[in-house]
Amino acid sequence: MRVFTCSVCHQLVFFENTQCVRCGSFLGFDPDAREIVTLPRGYGADEGWHPCANATVAQCNWLVREPGALCPSCTLTRTRPGDGDGEGLEEFAVAESAKRRLLFELGELGLPVEGADERENGLVFDLLSSEEQPVTTGHADGVITLDLAEADDADRVARREQMDEPYRTVLGHFRHEIGHYYWPIVVEPFPELLEQCRDLFGDEREDYGAALERHYAQGPPADWSREHVSAYATMHPWEDWAETWAHYLHISASMQTAAAYGLQMPMSQPGEASQWGFRSTLDAWIPFTIAMNAINRSMGRSDLYPFVITAAVIDKLTFVDRCVKATANARA
Structure with a gap:
């Protein structure tokens, strides 16, 4: 920001x-x-x-x-709680605030945001209360659905602990789901990028239902952190892409904020590698997250960024950056 x-x-x-x-x-x-x-x-x-x-x-x-x-932000919301749902509307306002931050960042990156009236499978949001019926947060054909219970701090923390997750926020959900929305826009139409994507993330044609069942029955592999940014990313190549995309947005937004406030961040790997595009951002990001986590611990809080960026994850993040920049440059 x-x-x-x-x-x-x-x-x-x-x-x-x-x-x-x-x-x-x-x-x-x-x-x-x-x-x-x-x-x-x-x-x-x-x-x-x-x-x-x-x-x-x-x-x-x-x-x-x-x-x-x-x-333009509110226009993208297709469904919201009714006027008589006081609790749902409070959660709706929290979700809309996170959505506006998401859309701002997408604009800063030069990515297209096209609604259902602008293209087939255009972007729309269903922000739904699960008080009366179950709601599954996810993405399908341009529609991002959010269970508004995620906007309640106590409910979200309970879900995070139940699922043994290190991080869970409304903005994080949006960043993950928007990754699914962009995959057919920034990867699928380009044979060369699609081949590279499959080399890095796996073949997205793998049966998703079977992968989901396997993941929740067996859990992630013991060595998942070597190749993936999160345990959930191991479930299916699409989820690996979406989790990596979300972290790319985490990094982009946080580094823009840090630069805007004049924070000076040393490079973790000085030299020629630090001048290599997105790699230089990551060279600054890694020591920056170490400092952020240390400050959080000094305040008696858990780590703000509880993730490890390995060489394999760096390759995936760099690929996402290449897709984003190619799309932005094509629109310029």
Whole structure:
């Protein structure tokens, strides 16, 4: 995430802010410019900005040009809890906040975000409450479904402990599922990339149902950490891709934030290798995560980034970076 400031008083403001705490100016996010806009005289003034129609229900601070319109983020949400579901709506607002961060990062990376009205199997979100019926978080043909119970901290921690996971967040879910959405866009159409992907991640044509059954019956291989970023990534090549994609987004967003706040990070492998594209980012990422984890421990918290990046995982992350950059360059 980049650093934003109020253009009136130059106070530091954040991505979710709707008002400057120093001068009182209204703030909103311009989705086209991907910048925080300062509205000294409020909405609908000479600037012509209006709040998103979901400003209250989704606590959305994105701006629109037409009064009563939905912003590009809220437009992608196909299903949400009903107006009478108070708890579901609270969780919905948390999920929408994470979704807006996801979409901002995708824009920064130059990746296409096309809804169902723009292309076949376009991106849509079903954000559903599991209070009355089971909801399975996942992706299918452009539809990302999230069980909104994941937006409840206590519920999510209980699930993380039950599944013996080191990390579980709403934003993490979105980053994983969006990896499934992008695979047919950034890999499948290109024979050379598809072949390389299968060499690194395995053949995605493997029966997914059988792989799922095997994973939950037998668990991951004992040596899974040598080749995979998480135990779940061992289940099927598609899940390995999605888990690696999610970590690529973790790294990209965190390193942009660190740079924006002026944090200096030493390279873990000085020399020529540090100048080699995404490898130089990873050279900085590894010592950065060590420092972040040490700070968390100093505060009595568990590790912020509880993962190990091996040589095999680095190769996979570098491949994801190549796919992202090829797609972004083709759109430029």
